[in-house]
Amino acid sequence: MSYEGQAHHPHPPNLGRPPNAHLVPDAGNRQPYVPPGLELVQAHWFVRHGERAPVRQRLVGQGEIPPVFSLCSVGRDFRTAVLTLDAPSAPTPLAKGALSTGQSTMEVRRLTEDVGSSARGYVGGSSDWCVCVSSIVQQANGPLTQRANNSYWGQLTDLGRRSTLDMGKRLRDLYVPLGFLPATLTSDTSAQVAFRSTNMPRTIESLHQLIEGMWPSRAREEGLKVEFKLRGWMDEDLYPNTSCGRLRKLDAASIANAAKEHNPSLEKLDATLAPIVGGPLRIDSSPRASGILDTVLAAKAHGFKTPPELDDPKTLRTLEDAVVHEWFDGYVNLEFRKLAMGRLLSSVRQTLEAKIADPREEREKTRLHVYSCHDTSVAGILNALDAFDKRWPPFTSHVAIELFRSSTPSASPSLLSFLPSFLRPTPAAPHFLRLRYNGRTLRLPACAPEGKHLPGSNGKVCTFDAFKDAVAKVELQQDEWRRMCGNKAE
Numbered sequence: 313m314s315y316e317g318q319a320h321h322p323h324p325p326n327l328g329r330p331p332n333a334h335l336v337p338d339a340g341n342r343q344p345y346v347p348p349g350l351e352l353v354q355a356h357w358f359v360r361h362g363e364r365a366p367v368r369q370r371l372v373g374q375g376e377i378p379p380v381f382s383l384c385s386v387g388r389d390f391r392t393a394v395l396t397l398d399a400p401s402a403p404t405p406l407a408k409g410a411l412s413t414g415q416s417t418m419e420v421r422r423l424t425e426d427v428g429s430s431a432r433g434y435v436g437g438s439s440d441w442c443v444c445v446s447s448i449v450q451q452a453n454g455p456l457t458q459r460a461n462n463s464y465w466g467q468l469t470d471l472g473r474r475s476t477l478d479m480g481k482r483l484r485d486l487y488v489p490l491g492f493l494p495a496t497l498t499s500d501t502s503a504q505v506a507f508r509s510t511n512m513p514r515t516i517e518s519l520h521q522l523i524e525g526m527w528p529s530r531a532r533e534e535g536l537k538v539e540f541k542l543r544g545w546m547d548e549d550l551y552p553n554t555s556c557g558r559l560r561k562l563d564a565a566s567i568a569n570a571a572k573e574h575n576p577s578l579e580k581l582d583a584t585l586a587p588i589v590g591g592p593l594r595i596d597s598s599p600r601a602s603g604i605l606d607t608v609l610a611a612k613a614h615g616f617k618t619p620p621e622l623d624d625p626k627t628l629r630t631l632e633d634a635v636v637h638e639w640f641d642g643y644v645n646l647e648f649r650k651l652a653m654g655r656l657l658s659s660v661r662q663t664l665e666a667k668i669a670d671p672r673e674e675r676e677k678t679r680l681h682v683y684s685c686h687d688t689s690v691a692g693i694l695n696a697l698d699a700f701d702k703r704w705p706p707f708t709s710h711v712a713i714e715l716f717r718s719s720t721p722s723a724s725p726s727l728l729s730f731l732p733s734f735l736r737p738t739p740a741a742p743h744f745l746r747l748r749y750n751g752r753t754l755r756l757p758a759c760a761p762e763g764k765h766l767p768g769s770n771g772k773v774c775t776f777d778a779f780k781d782a783v784a785k786v787e788l789q790q791d792e793w794r795r796m797c798g799n800k801a802e
């Protein structure tokens with residue numbers, strides 16, 4: 313979500329150029345990307361998916377907002393894996409006595425099915441919630457017609473694919489010249505990267521585009537299967553997981569409080585917006601303020617004109633402020649922070665520590681972790697670390713957590729200094745950490761005091777211990793999370 317007037321507005325005037333990715337600095341900038349005296353050891357990138365269609369159908373006919381976003385020419389047809397009975401070259405054993413099967417693929421095209429006033433469905437229609445297809449659409453009581461490239465609710469559009477493709481290329485241009493990542497992804501070098509996505513089409517497809525941008529087919533070993541990981545819903549930690557009963561209660565209380573405090577600011581817009589949205593717009597109204605903002609900003613991102621009343625920067629800022637309070641005020645509560653982001657930050661901390669403990673990369677070979685996730689993921693990380701700017705994260709927003717190692721060992725005196733040099737253990741090199749959001753280095757409050765950051769970094773490069781202390785305030789292990797949520801172990 314973004315619009316002109318945001319401090320970090322990512323959309324340039326010429327529609328079609330991917331947003332945000334241009335904020336990633338190139339390695340050849342005047343300032344060296346890696347601070348002098350440090351070596352980049354590991355990076356974790358959390359990337360919100362690219363532009364998508366609105367999550368529901370709203371404001372149809374207002375301005376140029378269409379009933380269906382016809383913006384998905386890339387995602388029409390698919391190839392799916394199937395078992396086959398036709399002369400399998402690699403037989404696959406099933407149950408005893410079953411026919412021999414093998415592996416094959418099938419070309420498929422997904423269509424959508426709507427349900428009108430009767431119980432019988434019909435092909436096409438605009439109520440499908442999460443597919444991006446070439447569909448056959450039947451207008452009410454009318455003939456079947458072909459409508460190509462429709463993008464249904466919440467699905468990644470062609471612009472979203474382009475944005476994440478460009479983001480991947482930017483990562484390649486940033487990290488390959490530094491020697492941090494290989495120029496070619498092969499079976500020997502693939503262990504240097506790890507990919508993970510939430511189990512949603514828009515994030516999975518965004519991840520695939522990121523990978524394609526980083527290592528296009530010409531830079532991948534022929535036949536290499538690029539692996540990426542998904543988690544089950546109960547184990548997902550890349551966003552505040554509402555399978556947690558206690559988190560749901562805290563969130564509901566926070567939303568109710570936000571409505572009480574910030575609905576008055578929306579009430580001032582009634583004369584302007586009520587005729588357009590169908591009634592007074594509130595945090596807890598129907599439609600909700602968050603839904604209207606989502607539709608407007610998704611439309612604007614794709615160049616659809618919105619009604620003048622919803623094109624006013626002050627109006628949009630008022631809406632955004634109310635929605636940000638609705639979604640993220642819960643983070644003032646430490647228990648909410650722990651349940652929402654504690655597992656993820658604990659996992660990151662453990663992964664970083666494992667990397668520090670293996671400087672020769674004998675076991676911990678992964679240098680780059682890429683997570684394809686959501687606005688609530690990006691904002692959640694920033695909130696948990698007291699670095700949120702209270703603005704909604706635009707499409708393809710990204711948080712980068714980068715681990716550095718000092719190129720010179722610690723100069724602290726050793727109790728073993730009396731030993732000959734060849735008998736002394738190699739002193740551990742200090743490690744530092746940097747947090748970047750949409751290409752800007754952030755100052756974490758935990759790293760502000762003297763001794764908590766790299767000298768000369770103006771507080772922008774934390775000592776690893778300072779970062780670890782900040783994470784310790786909110787981190788949870790899986791068993792702790794289940795207990796606090798009231799969830800029973802599977």
